[in-house]
Amino acid sequence: MPITNIESLIRENIRNLTPYRSARDDYNEGTLLDANENSLGSSVRNSLDLHRYPTPTQDKLRKKIAEYRGVDFENIFLGVGSDEAIDLLMRIFCEPGEESIIITPPTYGMYKVSANINNVGIKEVKLTEKFQLQPDRIIDEVDDSTKMLFLCSPNNPTGNDMKRTDLLKLATKFPGIVVVDEAYIDFSKQESMAHMVQQYPNLVVLQTFSKAFGLAGIRLGVAIAGPQIIDYMMRVKAPYNINKLTADTALQAFDNKELLNFNIEKLREERDYVAEQLNYSDAVEKVYPSNSNFLLFKIDRAKAVYEKLAKKGIIVRYRGNEPLCEDCLRVTIGMPDENVRFLKALKNIVEHELS
Numbered sequence: 001m002p003i004t005n006i007e008s009l010i011r012e013n014i015r016n017l018t019p020y021r022s023a024r025d026d027y028n029e030g031t032l033l034d035a036n037e038n039s040l041g042s043s044v045r046n047s048l049d050l051h052r053y054p055t056p057t058q059d060k061l062r063k064k065i066a067e068y069r070g071v072d073f074e075n076i077f078l079g080v081g082s083d084e085a086i087d088l089l090m091r092i093f094c095e096p097g098e099e100s101i102i103i104t105p106p107t108y109g110m111y112k113v114s115a116n117i118n119n120v121g122i123k124e125v126k127l128t129e130k131f132q133l134q135p136d137r138i139i140d141e142v143d144d145s146t147k148m149l150f151l152c153s154p155n156n157p158t159g160n161d162m163k164r165t166d167l168l169k170l171a172t173k174f175p176g177i178v179v180v181d182e183a184y185i186d187f188s189k190q191e192s193m194a195h196m197v198q199q200y201p202n203l204v205v206l207q208t209f210s211k212a213f214g215l216a217g218i219r220l221g222v223a224i225a226g227p228q229i230i231d232y233m234m235r236v237k238a239p240y241n242i243n244k245l246t247a248d249t250a251l252q253a254f255d256n257k258e259l260l261n262f263n264i265e266k267l268r269e270e271r272d273y274v275a276e277q278l279n280y281s282d283a284v285e286k287v288y289p290s291n292s293n294f295l296l297f298k299i300d301r302a303k304a305v306y307e308k309l310a311k312k313g314i315i316v317r318y319r320g321n322e323p324l325c326e327d328c329l330r331v332t333i334g335m336p337d338e339n340v341r342f343l344k345a346l347k348n349i350v351e352h353e354l355s
């Protein structure tokens with residue numbers, strides 16, 4: 001049985017918080033003289049009504065996303081990127097200086113950074129050599145201070161899906177909040193866990209508009225969870241966190257799902273092509289299987305290769321400092337011509353410059 005008493009996990013000051021309220025929570029039409037906006041209008045000439053604050057709850061966009069992901073409107077929280085959701089969750093559940101989270105390196109770096117910013121302790125239970133979770137070891141690490149577990153599937157920087165059975169086992173057995181970061185889920189063949197938040201009140205699924213939707217510039221992240229968790233996230237967030245330009249653009253994205261799906265398919269094809277080409281290179285020791293829009297690969301003298309690529313204007317990520325990623329580089333799948341440029345430059349470096 002998953003933990004169901006979410007209320008008992010919330011920090012006391014957050015449970016007792018009186019959230020900020022604006023008049024717009026009650027009225028948003030009429031002669032609006034409540035919010036000290038500039039009634040003369042914006043200093044930029046367009047028809048977007050940018051002199052007005054955006055809606056605090058973004059109901060229309062939340063409904064659209066809920067429909068797309070097959071969950072209810074009450075299951076959706078919107079943040080300034082999923083990075084905002086990560087930070088808010090930490091502030092809602094973890095008492096600074098006292099409580100802790102578990103992370104599973106190698107994984108996305110912001111869980112650690114956010115914990116450090118909030119003075120929250122961090123325990124690490126590494127992935128296996130095959131980059132899979134160790135559920136029993138994770139549960140063994142739990143003590144009275146452990147509040148949250150951050151999992152990532154498909155995982156960054158390794159690119160692979162976590163086994164669904166392990167994710168569910170942890171959602172059932174972990175006595176706190178289980179966050180499953182699905183930033184790259186749309187590139188995976190594995191189904192999202194979003195709909196499972198109905199059965200697991202302690203589960204939070206994170207998604208983002210920055211990857212498959214190609215909208216990193218608008219900074220829009222989504223947390224999907226049971227209504228209790230979402231309600232606390234809504235209370236703690238800044239009143240108008242999602243701006244109008246972001247919300248309008250995100251809504252437009254749903255008008256062109258053909259393009260969204262086309263780009264996902266294209267990136268998958270390109271990823272498989274780049275993986276195949278990397279595999280031809282003698283210098284490449286391993287290309288790890290990926291269900292995302294990037295590839296992790298192990299290569300001789302990775303640091304030197306990384307620097308030489310950068311000198312040629314091709315920027316990839318050196319991941320050799322991460323556990324289990326010795327001599328690894330991570331390359332994001334680019335436009336077809338960018339991928340060819342990357343592969344050619346790499347070939348040149350390993351065959352002529354470093355041989």
Ligand SMILES: Cc1ncc(COP(=O)(O)O)c(C=O)c1O
Nearest residue numbers: 081082083108156183208210221
């Ligand atoms: C696993 C993972 N989660 C979250 C994010 C951040 O997403 P956002 O742009 O929504 O803050 C990233 C960005 O690279 C990521 O790799």
